[in-house]
Amino acid sequence: MFSCKIQNETSYKKEAATHLGSHPKLIITKAGVEQIRKELGHIPIFDASVQIAKEEVDAEMALGIDTPIPKDFSGGYTHERHKRNFFMLEKAGLLYQILNDEKYAKYVKDMLFQYEAMYKDLPVHPQTRSYARGKLFWQCLNDSNWLVYASQGYDCIYDYLSAEERAQLENNLFRPFADFISIENPQFYNRVHNHSTWGNAAVGMIALVMGDDDLLHRALYGIENDGIDADAKDNDGGYIKNEDGKAGFLANLEEPFSPDGYYTEGPYYQRYAMYPFLIFSEALNNVKPELKIFEHKNGVILKAVNALLNLSDADGDFFPLNDGQKGMSYYSKELVTAVDIAYLHGLKNPELLSIAEKQNRVLLDDSGLAVALGIKEGVAKPFEKKSVNFSDGPQGKQGGVAVLRDGDVEVVFKYAAQGLSHGHYDKLSFSMYETGEEILQDYGLARFVNIEQKGGGNYLKENKTWAKQSIAHNTLIQNEESHFQGKYDIGSQHHSVLNFYDFNNDRIKVVSAHETNAYPGTVLNRTMALIRDANFEKPYVLDIMAVTSNQTNQYDFPYYYFGQVMETNFEYTTPEILKPLGTKNGYQHLFVEGHGKANNGNVKFSWYHAGRFHTLTTVTNAQDDIYFTRIGAHDPDFNLRKEPGFMLRKNEAKDALFVSVIESHGSYSPVSENAVNSHSHIAEVKVIYNDNQYTAIAIKDIQGNIKTFIVCNSKVSGKEQHELVINGDTFQWTGAYYFN
Incomplete structure (x- = not known):
């Protein structure tokens, strides 16, 4: 049964056809027209939107x-x-x-x-x-x-x-x-x-x-x-x-909507679907107000607007989860519609007006008028994006997506359901942003939307052979096989499970989830923390992926970055002839540009991108392999972006632990030709304890300061009390993790 107050199908079907007033009545109403004409010439953003539309339509009329x-x-x-x-x-x-x-x-x-x-x-x-x-x-x-x-x-x-x-x-x-x-x-x-x-x-x-x-x-x-x-x-x-x-x-x-307003296909298609969802809801509200459509499922359609705005980076670009074209943003026509209608019907949230100001246009209807008047009256407030966790699934019980935010650093952690036909095989994947720039990326879709020369503007075959495959994402791949064998029938039956999240601490934002079905007999458990430390210029990311399996496997763990390699602390070789990393499941699209053996202790990898330096410090042993990769192998039509990756590989391992710290630091000016703070501030990352109950990590900076993070691997209640002795030191805490 549906959860809203709409009449049941039988009683509704018997209802006689009604017309509430004369036309227009769908989106712009007769009463709205009267008010718009009265205000016209005195509402700047609305007037400007009318002028843009007039110039556009007049030009088309002149063409015939x-x-x-x-x-x-x-x-x-x-x-x-x-x-x-x-x-x-x-x-x-x-x-x-x-x-x-x-x-x-x-x-x-x-x-x-x-x-x-x-x-x-x-x-x-x-x-x-x-x-x-x-x-x-x-x-x-x-x-x-x-x-x-x-x-x-x-x-x-x-x-x-x-x-x-x-x-x-x-x-x-x-x-x-x-x-x-x-x-x-x-x-x-x-x-x-x-x-x-x-x-x-x-x-x-x-x-x-x-x-x-x-x-x-x-x-x-x-x-x-x-x-x-x-x-x-x-x-x-x-x-x-x-x-x-x-x-x-x-x-x-x-x-498709969770109770939080998250749309299971991902923000790119949520953006696309928001126009019909909201425009039809607006029409139903105007013509059939007795249906109370904006109250359906506890007002989920209005919650969805807030969710979608929060699933965008600092520039307003939507995070490319599942099939998503990069660069799509809340400046799109669909989000102009969403913001305006949500403002009119969502208690006139003044934060939405600040988004409308950035969009710099409004709908030419009742909702656009309401927004224009609100802006004119000066009631707009900044739309504040905070760390947020959105559940997935119609009852909110099919995993979710978390966004960890601190300052201008954002971490997107996906532990969601499959996402219908637009879903990717990327359980427990993540991406990282700084001031709207991708630091560690999700590839998004393989498609040139509405560009005729590229497959008629439709999805390219590389969307299935690369973009959807697990190796295309920042997550763990077992035995060069995608999650759920890359099969929709299997993936659609499963979802990852949230362990816990905590965004209430100013010093640390944490989310943790596990996946038990991506590979039969293997459990993936990933915890991500965004940590603020006075000894570091920017908040840094702690990434812990624990793998337990009933058999020995090969584990690959890629990070897809942008920019130029700056520095490494391990030996590697570069081939004269580039060859693919593998033969299937996306591996056939990765060239190997370099290969080396890891160190006992830590591998450090630094790169430069968009005026900033970044360093990944990861815990390794001498048996681990390191690969530099480049997307673009077996791509005769040049449909893929030729972007780099850095991959860790553990061979012949049954249980494994991948622990890394990613930090952003320093800057470089091509004008002054001056590099500032270009080196990592991490001296060492060390696993100091690990079993099926707890994983403890020590992070030592170059000044000798040590931060300890302990995550509970089983008892993750926020009220559970814990005590753990590590190397003679006793740690006591309440909740799913310890940090100090």
């Missing part, structure tokens, strides 16, 4: 309307033209309402009738790659994009059209369009995935404009009796329906 016969993948002319058109339908409709200029209504009308004339005879798209081909676009997903935006344009000119014109558009274009992306493509529409969210919102938006409660029911609850097994999967690797066999918009609000 083009609705070409579809033939291209994303990035091609026909794809981009139809995409451009649906944006213009929405913007021109809004301009008609705000400026009361009939030329914009005529432009929307003419374009819609041009689509109406072509749609009835339009075959499915000629490109056959998608599991659900559209008509205007190569996939139903983009057809749904079109209908979401076109619905808003239609709503804005609804009263401008005659009854006969509306009937012609609805009977020949909008209803057939809605039927095509839903009942004719249930494998697209009736599942839990960001694709389906767009489809559900598209059908629901046009339903609200037309007052069609049958279509609205289909949008909210999916297609009844679609003939698809509840456990079936589409060929994109996602389950068709949720755990209860339900589909539709409400199922997509229930299943």
Whole structure:
């Protein structure tokens, strides 16, 4: 059962169709139009947004309307033209309402009738790659994009059209369009995935404009009796329906979101899905307020906006967990929508206004007006990002993602569920940032989105052969095999488990989790701490990965960095001819640029990037191997970024412990040609105790000061009392860890 106050399906279906007031009513309302016209010219950010839209639409109108016969993948002319058109339908409709200029209504009308004339005879798209081909676009997903935006344009000119014109558009274009992306493509529409969210919102938006409660029911609850097994999967690797066999918009609000607002596919696709989630919710709130959509699942859709903003770095770029394109940020159009609607319906949080100020534009509707007035009145406050832990899974019981923050250093620790079809095989992986710069990276996706020359702008084969594989991430790999054998069927059944987290200590932020299913018979236990020490320029990271297994294995532990190698304390050789590290599971894409044997004690590796120095100090023994790697082997089309890595390997080991400290320090100015604090401040990192109960690490700086960190490996209650004697010293503490 759904957890919100929405009526059950039976009572809802019996409800008669209602229209609350006249059009427009979806996103911009009739009352909103009146207030906007009254305030226009006195609300700077809104006025500027209107002017930008006006210039854009006027330029398109001058070019004339083009609705070409579809033939291209994303990035091609026909794809981009139809995409451009649906944006213009929405913007021109809004301009008609705000400026009361009939030329914009005529432009929307003419374009819609041009689509109406072509749609009835339009075959499915000629490109056959998608599991659900559209008509205007190569996939139903983009057809749904079109209908979401076109619905808003239609709503804005609804009263401008005659009854006969509306009937012609609805009977020949909008209803057939809605039927095509839903009942004719249930494998697209009736599942839990960001694709389906767009489809559900598209059908629901046009339903609200037309007052069609049958279509609205289909949008909210999916297609009844679609003939698809509840456990079936589409060929994109996602389950068709949720755990209860339900589909539709409400199922997509229930299943992918945790109670904290984390979206299981990751922030990149959460960003993409937030537009239909919020725009349809806004429309439902305006037209069907009795559904109380913003209260659904304890207000999860508004929590999701806060979660997404917190899953961005100092520059606003989203952390590229799972399939995620780097550089996507809260400056995107989807987040303008999210911030504005969340502000209007989320108790007008003044911190959201500071994000809107950075975005420097607002929606041309009721929510955009509210934000513009708030900014004008000077009530904005900085959006403060703190250390945060987000649970994953519909009940918040499928692992999660933690972000440790101290000053301008951020550590992202992923111990989440698979993430549906966009998930990567990277349990207990992490990445590190400083002032928005990646220090240790997650590769993200292998795709050039909407660039036609690169596979039609779609996912490249290297996304599966490299980006999704475990070796592409900063985590442990056993026997050169990806987690869960790199198989979705296995990975989707499991998730990592949180041990504990603690962000309440000013000196240290800690998170710990374990994974028992990535490799049968092997347990991975990783603890990460961000430590502030007055003897260090910046907070540093302590990384502890403990591995226990029922057999002897090879363990690889990569760190993917950026920049130039500065210094090492071990001997290595560089080959004259580059060869791949392995033959499969992503190893075939890694060139070996150097190889050496580790030291007994510590290996130190320093590099320089973006004006800063960084050093990794790791505990090793003489049997360990060290590899310098470079992404790009077996890449004839140059689809992969040629980026470096530093990898530790333990051979013939049953149980193993990887312990490292990563520090950022110093600077270099190419103008003054002066290097400051370019060397590590770590003298030694040492394991002073380790068993199945406790792991203790001593960190000694170059001045001789020692910090001791002890993590509990079994009893992780925050109230448990502990006593441990190490080398004659007694340590007593309460909770899951000790630090002093």
